Amino acid sequence: MSAETVAGPDTVRRDMTASMGGEDFAFMLEKRPGAYIWIGNGSVENGKNLHSPNHDFNDDVLTLGVQYWVEVAQRALTRNSGAA
Numbered sequence: 001m002s003a004e005t006v007a008g009p010d011t012v013r014r015d016m017t018a019s020m021g022g023e024d025f026a027f028m029l030e031k032r033p034g035a036y037i038w039i040g041n042g043s044v045e046n047g048k049n050l051h052s053p054n055h056d057f058n059d060d061v062l063t064l065g066v067q068y069w070v071e072v073a074q075r076a077l078t079r080n081s082g083a084a
Contacts, residue, residue: 007064
């Protein structure tokens with residue numbers, strides 16, 4: 001799994017509760033196939049959840065996100081490179 005390759009198997013959670021949140025991503029999926037993932041961005045303590053004015057975006061997570069998508073693309077290209 002790409003997330004485990006990038007972040008390490010001990011940091012990837014597979015037990016998340018299903019959520020109806022989608023940030024309007026469903027509109028994109030009406031036009032193109034895709035997937036929605038969550039990347040941890042830090043503590044939500046003291047009212048710092050994502051849509052709060054107290055939220056402090058963790059800029060370091062951007063690098064992790066880029067590394068994740070590069071890994072996903074490399075796996076897809078490797079898997080598809082033998083297809084004729």
